Structures are given as structure tokens and as C-alpha cells.
Amino acid sequence: MRRNLIYISFLFVFLFTTSLSFAQKETKTKQPAKKETTKAKTTTEKTTKSSKYEIQGPFCNGLARVRMNKKWGYIDTNGVEVVKPKYIQVENFNEGLARVRGQKGWGLIDTTGTIILVAEFNYISDFTDGKALVRMIGGQETYINKKGQNIGGR
Numbered sequence: 043m044r045r046n047l048i049y050i051s052f053l054f055v056f057l058f059t060t061s062l063s064f065a066q067k068e069t070k071t072k073q074p075a076k077k078e079t080t081k082a083k084t085t086t087e088k089t090t091k092s093s094k095y096e097i098q099g100p101f102c103n104g105l106a107r108v109r110m111n112k113k114w115g116y117i118d119t120n121g122v123e124v125v126k127p128k129y130i131q132v133e134n135f136n137e138g139l140a141r142v143r144g145q146k147g148w149g150l151i152d153t154t155g156t157i158i159l160v161a162e163f164n165y166i167s168d169f170t171d172g173k174a175l176v177r178m179i180g181g182q183e184t185y186i187n188k189k190g191q192n193i194g195g196r
Contacts, residue, residue, distance in 0.1 A: 093108075093121075094110070095108040095109055095110050095117075095127075096109045096110060096111075096112075097109040098117075099134070100134075101119060102134040102135050103134075103135035103138065103153055104118060104119055104153070105117065105118055105124055105135060105140075105153060106119075107132050107133075107134065108123075108127060109127060110127045111127065113127040113128050113129060113130070114127055114128075114129045114130070114131060114132040114142075115127035115128060115129065115132070116132070116140070116155070124153070124154065124155050125151065125155040128144075129142045129143055129144055129161075130143045130144065130145070131143040135153060136168045136169050137169040137172070137188065138152060138153055138188070139151070139152055139158060139169060139188060140152075140153075141166050142161060143161060144161030145161075146161055146162045147161055147162045147163045147164055147179065148161055148162075148163045148164070148165060148166045149161030149162065149163065149166075150166065150190060158188070158189065158190040159176075159186065159190035162179070163176050163177065163178060163179070164177045164178060164179050164181075165177035166186075169188065172187060172188055173185045173186065173187055173193060174186055
């Protein structure tokens with residue numbers, strides 16, 4: 043009984059002291075005053091226009107996901123729509139292809155917006171070594187290549 047009491051007291055002390063060591067105080071540091079110069083500043087920074095899209099993702103393979111009116115598509119680095127926003131959900135490009143979800147399921151498109159695999163699948167994995175696992179609506183699974191062709195196997 044006494045041994046258990048010692049263990050419990052050590053545990054209490056350990057927990058109490060470790061929780062105190064993680065406490066942090068908010069400190070304010072003084073910023074040095076900025077010197078103003080009378081010379082005109084020259085800048086090479088690009089100014090970005092405000093996007094007309096509700097959401098814009100990061101660029102991947104030169105394209106970014108964008109959402110407008112609750113539909114998803116893609117734009118290039120110049121802001122030109124490569125794929126009009128028409129999908130329910132889209133993923134980033136992987137090995138030159140992107141998974142897109144339409145009304146009936148998942149499909150694949152390439153970086154030009156060409157449909158590689160019609161959006162009628164329950165699931166499509168990322169491509170690895172040129173192949174991806176697809177699950178059809180009925181539950182059957184198979185592998186496809188980058189052309190959307192069934193290459194079988196498991």
C-alpha cells in the first residue's frame with residue numbers, strides 16, 4: 043500500500059512539473075524603426091489580381107484547382123481556364139492525370155482537359171509506376187494504365 047502511494051506521488055509530481063515546463067508566456071518584441079528614404083523604390087514583384095474563383099488550390103504540374111459556383115475545374119499559371127468548372131470534386135495532377143468526380147462517379151482527365159476515363163467509377167487510386175487501382179460501382183477491382191485501359195491483375 044505504501045509502495046503504491048509512493049508511485050502515485052511520483053507520478054503526480056512528474057505530471058505537475060512537466061506541464062509547467064511547457065507553459066509559454068506571450069512576449070512582445072520591439073521592431074526596429076524603419077528608416078524612410080526619399081528615393082523612389084523600384085520593384086520587380088508581380089502584382090496578383092484578385093481571383094474570380096471561390097477557392098484556388100496550389101499549382102501542381104502547371105495547373106491549379108479552382109472552384110466557382112460550387113463546381114471545380116483547373117486553370118494554368120496565366121489564369122486561363124484549361125478545364126471549365128463542371129466537376130463536383132477534383133484532385134491534383136499525378137503523373138500527368140487528375141481524378142475528377144462527376145454526377146455518376148470518378149473519372150480521369152489529362153492536363154489538357156481531355157477525358158481519359160469517363161467519370162463512372164466508385165474509386166480510383168493515385169497512379170504508381172504507370173498504373174492505378176479502380177473500383178467499379180459493383181465493387182469489382184482492376185488496374186488501369188495511363189490511357190485508361192484495363193490491364194487486369196490485383
